[in-house]
Amino acid sequence: MAGPLHLTPRLTLTLVCLASIFLSFPYLSIPTSLACPLALLAFLCFLRRSPAVTQRLPPGPPQWPIVGNLLQLGHLPHRDLSSLSQRYGPLVYLRLGNVDAITTDDPSIIREILLHQDEVFASRPRTLAAVHLAYGCGDVALAPLGPRWKRMRRICMEHLLTTRRLDSFARHRADESMHLVRHVCSKCQDRKGETINLREVLGAFSMNNVTRMLLGKQYFGAEAAGPQEAMEFMHITHQLFWLLGVIYLGDYLPLWRWIDPYGCERKMREVEKRVDEFHTRIIRQHRKAREEGGRTSREGGVGAEEEEGEMDFVDVLLSLPGEDGKEHLDDVEIKALIQDMIAAATDTSAVTNEWAMAEVINHPRVMRKVQQELDEVVGHERMVSESDLGSLNYLRCVVRETFRMHPAGPFLIPHESIRETTIRGYYIPAKTRVFINTHGLGRNPRVWEDVEEFRPERHWLGEGGGRVEISHGSDFKILPFSAGKRKCPGAPLGVTLVLMALARLFHCFEWEQVGQADMEEVYGMTMPKAKPLIAIASPRLPAHLYS
Numbered sequence: 001m002a003g004p005l006h007l008t009p010r011l012t013l014t015l016v017c018l019a020s021i022f023l024s025f026p027y028l029s030i031p032t033s034l035a036c037p038l039a040l041l042a043f044l045c046f047l048r049r050s051p052a053v054t055q056r057l058p059p060g061p062p063q064w065p066i067v068g069n070l071l072q073l074g075h076l077p078h079r080d081l082s083s084l085s086q087r088y089g090p091l092v093y094l095r096l097g098n099v100d101a102i103t104t105d106d107p108s109i110i111r112e113i114l115l116h117q118d119e120v121f122a123s124r125p126r127t128l129a130a131v132h133l134a135y136g137c138g139d140v141a142l143a144p145l146g147p148r149w150k151r152m153r154r155i156c157m158e159h160l161l162t163t164r165r166l167d168s169f170a171r172h173r174a175d176e177s178m179h180l181v182r183h184v185c186s187k188c189q190d191r192k193g194e195t196i197n198l199r200e201v202l203g204a205f206s207m208n209n210v211t212r213m214l215l216g217k218q219y220f221g222a223e224a225a226g227p228q229e230a231m232e233f234m235h236i237t238h239q240l241f242w243l244l245g246v247i248y249l250g251d252y253l254p255l256w257r258w259i260d261p262y263g264c265e266r267k268m269r270e271v272e273k274r275v276d277e278f279h280t281r282i283i284r285q286h287r288k289a290r291e292e293g294g295r296t297s298r299e300g301g302v303g304a305e306e307e308e309g310e311m312d313f314v315d316v317l318l319s320l321p322g323e324d325g326k327e328h329l330d331d332v333e334i335k336a337l338i339q340d341m342i343a344a345a346t347d348t349s350a351v352t353n354e355w356a357m358a359e360v361i362n363h364p365r366v367m368r369k370v371q372q373e374l375d376e377v378v379g380h381e382r383m384v385s386e387s388d389l390g391s392l393n394y395l396r397c398v399v400r401e402t403f404r405m406h407p408a409g410p411f412l413i414p415h416e417s418i419r420e421t422t423i424r425g426y427y428i429p430a431k432t433r434v435f436i437n438t439h440g441l442g443r444n445p446r447v448w449e450d451v452e453e454f455r456p457e458r459h460w461l462g463e464g465g466g467r468v469e470i471s472h473g474s475d476f477k478i479l480p481f482s483a484g485k486r487k488c489p490g491a492p493l494g495v496t497l498v499l500m501a502l503a504r505l506f507h508c509f510e511w512e513q514v515g516q517a518d519m520e521e522v523y524g525m526t527m528p529k530a531k532p533l534i535a536i537a538s539p540r541l542p543a544h545l546y547s
């Protein structure tokens, strides 16, 4: 099939295409002398693809040689894929470099993938970021389907994220909710009218809640671990999120991986090393504390069950037996789980809270209704507590609407098929990458009316309609925590952190927008606002409640 290579129109197109990648893709820039031989080699591979297979694939946009549809993905790929879905239908096929991919924003196709064919589609691609930043895919979130993922997920479900364990941290969460209120209060009382950077405030709230559970430490605030450690921790986690979110060309065109002109893989290795040192230190400190205590749980003469309830996650992991009769889990397994808990829990809830605050502050009508509900359910003589959250149905609609418009994971975490299959008669090859476009789903005009309008009432079940659920329903029209084997195991905790922060902030303060509302997003593993949310707060409850 691949004859002698003249400068045919197709080859010319190929080379033009390569030139445009070098110009347009931030992680590629290679000398032309290297580009040409690579281009020819990749071009031959392209020509060898069987047209018979392509014919049975789902519809999709025409592909460029070598890069396929990579150039169609800009800096907001979820929006680019939505446009393709609107044009080509509910199931779209793409060729991203040498990777087969499908995307969908349609509830029935999503149900097919996550429910009916969960066995086929519940794996993960082995990306370079996952290899470097998740201990060789040895964690839960980025691990391919298999016995190791199953075991690690079971540890999460049976030992870390159980209702009993999460209940045992309720006191810490209550402390952190009060700390959140005081943090904001200090800004509006000392310097009246001072603007508040809600990204910082909400980021610290999520981070402290997670590090208290995980490491037994608060990182920002009164009992903080120390400014240097906190800064280091924040810096590493930011780098980690950024690298996990990057669409790295080396994952799609491995031939060019070694060029890495912007040093992306080098950065991954650097962060990998720093993260590993950080985790090694945490484990060492915990082991030392356990040795000094001379036991596996805290002193004080309480019963073993009660003591175990007070262990932080690292303590729990250190106390678990390992595989094949080993006395303990391997350090690498513990580190991979610590890594997952930090990465999966902090950013998701902080990003959701910032979007919800931005939308509500931008819609004074919604803010009044949220506060009216809080005043009815909680009143003005006490703070909101976790037991109130189930009764705040309008606030729950606000969170649902936030997830519709601003899902924390715009593509969930991309799935991968383990074997070939068909969907609606279309052939889907093995190892196809699956981009379930939750951003596109929430703004799909075939599913929702007035998609750009923030209107929590659309989720209202009516008086006596029961509690508004925040995770997905059987209609798959909204999917904040996914479904099936890979669904988020931290959803109940995530919902509590989101509802609690919002309830406290709207119950305790009036909010005023600073400048123009700005609702632009940036793409990443999570999808934050492009600019941090800045607002002005003033207290609305009696002064003694803030002290």
Ligand code: HEM
Residues within 6 Å of the ligand: 140, 141, 142, 153, 156, 161, 340, 341, 344, 345, 346, 348, 349, 352, 408, 409, 412, 413, 414, 415, 480, 481, 482, 483, 485, 486, 487, 488, 489, 490, 491, 493, 494, 495, 498
């Ligand atoms: C508002 C908060 C949260 C949101 C919106 C969220 C959302 C998600 C989403 C969309 C996924 C990917 C599911 C898929 O690929 O199909 C996921 C996976 C995961 N989440 Fe969450 N999450 C949140 C909070 C948490 C918390 C608090 C924890 C743990 C403490 C957690 C732990 C995990 C883990 C371990 C996975 C990987 C599951 C697997 O691959 O088997 N998440 N989450």
